[in-house]
Amino acid sequence: MDDCLQTLADYGLRSIGIGERLLPRTDFTFCQQVVLIGSGMIWNVYFAILALGVGFFLATAVALGKASDTWLIRKPSEWFIFVFRGSPLFIQFFFAYFFFLSLKGPYPFFDAFTSAWLGALVVLFLNTAAYSGEIFYGALRSIPKGDLEAADAYGFSGWSKFRKITWPTMLRLAWPAYTNEAIFLFHATTLVFFTGFPALQQRGDALYYANYFADRTFNPFIPYPILAVYFILFTLAIIALFGAINRRLNRHLPNEARARMRLKPNIIR
Amino acid sequence: MGFYVSFGTVLLLLAITAPSALLFGFAGAAAARSQVLPLSLLGKGYTAIVRGVPDIAFFLFFVIALDQAFEWVRHRVLCPDWTEPIRQGNDFIVCAQAKLPLGNAPQWIHETYGFMLAVLTFSIVFGAFAANVLYGAMRAVPRGQLETAEAYGMTERQTFWRILVPQMWVYALPGLSNLWMVLIKATPLLFLLGVEDIVYWARELGGIATPQFTDYPHGDWRMWYFLVLLIFYLAFTRVSEIALDRLMVRLSHGQATAAGEAQRKAAA
Numbered sequence: 001m002d003d004c005l006q007t008l009a010d011y012g013l014r015s016i017g018i019g020e021r022l023l024p025r026t027d028f029t030f031c032q033q034v035v036l037i038g039s040g041m042i043w044n045v046y047f048a049i050l051a052l053g054v055g056f057f058l059a060t061a062v063a064l065g066k067a068s069d070t071w072l073i074r075k076p077s078e079w080f081i082f083v084f085r086g087s088p089l090f091i092q093f094f095f096a097y098f099f100f101l102s103l104k105g106p107y108p109f110f111d112a113f114t115s116a117w118l119g120a121l122v123v124l125f126l127n128t129a130a131y132s133g134e135i136f137y138g139a140l141r142s143i144p145k146g147d148l149e150a151a152d153a154y155g156f157s158g159w160s161k162f163r164k165i166t167w168p169t170m171l172r173l174a175w176p177a178y179t180n181e182a183i184f185l186f187h188a189t190t191l192v193f194f195t196g197f198p199a200l201q202q203r204g205d206a207l208y209y210a211n212y213f214a215d216r217t218f219n220p221f222i223p224y225p226i227l228a229v230y231f232i233l234f235t236l237a238i239i240a241l242f243g244a245i246n247r248r249l250n251r252h253l254p255n256e257a258r259a260r261m262r263l264k265p266n267i268i269r
Numbered sequence: 270m271g272f273y274v275s276f277g278t279v280l281l282l283l284a285i286t287a288p289s290a291l292l293f294g295f296a297g298a299a300a301a302r303s304q305v306l307p308l309s310l311l312g313k314g315y316t317a318i319v320r321g322v323p324d325i326a327f328f329l330f331f332v333i334a335l336d337q338a339f340e341w342v343r344h345r346v347l348c349p350d351w352t353e354p355i356r357q358g359n360d361f362i363v364c365a366q367a368k369l370p371l372g373n374a375p376q377w378i379h380e381t382y383g384f385m386l387a388v389l390t391f392s393i394v395f396g397a398f399a400a401n402v403l404y405g406a407m408r409a410v411p412r413g414q415l416e417t418a419e420a421y422g423m424t425e426r427q428t429f430w431r432i433l434v435p436q437m438w439v440y441a442l443p444g445l446s447n448l449w450m451v452l453i454k455a456t457p458l459l460f461l462l463g464v465e466d467i468v469y470w471a472r473e474l475g476g477i478a479t480p481q482f483t484d485y486p487h488g489d490w491r492m493w494y495f496l497v498l499l500i501f502y503l504a505f506t507r508v509s510e511i512a513l514d515r516l517m518v519r520l521s522h523g524q525a526t527a528a529g530e531a532q533r534k535a536a537a
Contacts (some may be wrong), residue, residue: 088454098492
């Protein structure tokens with residue numbers, strides 16, 4: 001037990017470079033695997049929160065753009081969504097990494113983009129913006145037209161109509177699908193360190209460490225189940241959080257009219 | 270040259286995986302519907318286990334796990350008088366005859382074996398998704414259709430094969446076409462499974478790992494190679510989208526759905 005506390009102190013924050021420098025090399029204990037993989041989860045959570053948080057706003061903008069009547073706004077939005085939804089995230093990561101790498105030469109400004117914390121974040125951000133943009137666009141098109149007519153009748157227009165009527169209704173309709181998207185994105189964060197982005201000084205995410213242990217011990221039956229348990233726990237946390245928001249978005253509706261949260265199995269993007 | 274062949278590898282993977290994943294999925298969905306409790310638990314457990322865990326973790330897990338499972342079974346069969354434990358600390362040791370592929374096998378067998386493992390892994394993971402889709406589709410077939418079949422005196426098996434299965438495809442197709450798109454986009458993960466696929470070659474050919482010995486007289490072109498891959502995948506998904514839309518129109522023909530009804534009205 002004391003051993004394990006010591007391991008926790010040594011490796012608890014290993015993934016962000018605090019604590020013991022060397023990873024364990026031989027005699028891997030169960031505790032070490034749990035602690036290190038858990039430490040890697042910091043990165044998964046970091047990528048998921050920031051990409052979703054910032055991506056949300058771009059997604060709204062893209063959804064509005066795709067629903068726009070102006071050709072000049074609609075086409076770029078459609079293409080943005082098509083490019084990011086139509087190609088594998090894996091290839092996007094690779095392309096972005098080498099793209100930033102080649103920009104780095106002439107412009108030192110792009111130095112930070114070649115490391116995972118920023119470069120991969122940008123890719124995840126754009127990717128989730130495209131996927132959620134499509135979800136929001138679908139929701140935007142299925143807003144009951146009675147709601148919008150009622151808003152017109154009450155004298156809402158422009159920004160206040162969007163802010164008070166269109167946007168909340170869009171979110172309410174999109175929320176169950178958006179919850180699934182959040183879960184997909186969270187799972188997609190595991191791809192980061194398997195593409196070009198280097199794990200400097202072996203600071204990687206949960207899957208990076210799980211893979212490290214599986215490679216060293218030739219025994220996949222311990223690290224991967226640990227990883228699975230972590231991911232299931234965090235997925236449940238996401239479901240709880242988004243469920244609470246869903247209840248708030250639907251609080252004005254009678255019980256039976258509320259949108260149910262339906263969870264779909266996660267799928268690679 | 271390897272670069273162009275690897276496009277074929279990807280297509281081959283898709284061609285083998287799609288039907289076999291469908292088969293796995295069909296078996297899973299049929300099992301989940303079963304009246305026998307252990308069988309239905311098995312089917313439901315199979316679909317449920319893929320939820321909540323990143324798939325890439327499954328890919329990494331299954332390749333080693335399947336490899337070790339095969340070797341373990343062969344070890345048991347081929348070397349019954351081997352007494353030492355298989356797991357010795359950090360090593361996984363089986364007798365030489367049980368090695369897969371055999372240590373003295375030619376290179377192409379090694380590559381084919383790796384590819385087969387990858388295909389099997391893809392089939393298992395995507396089979397779980399397909400099982401989920403097909404299970405939903407089976408439940409979407411109108412209850413009245415099945416009741417009519419029973420009223421005509423069909424056995425359970427006849428109802429399943431003659432009424433349920435032919436009708437479920439139209440309900441399954443939106444989910445399955447989504448799955449096909451996802452499968453296309455999952456193919457670059459082959460790279461992680463150690464197969465020399467397009468990602469591998471794009472990195473190799475574009476790179477300048479050893480500039481003085483390299484055959485490729487250019488700078489770092491990896492970015493352009495990946496751009497080509499990006500466009501390849503975009504084009505592939507677009508073509509699939511169009512093809513699947515056409516298929517949906519065909520399948521809706523004469524079905525008791527909104528799309529089928531619309532076709533009937535247009536024709537009348």
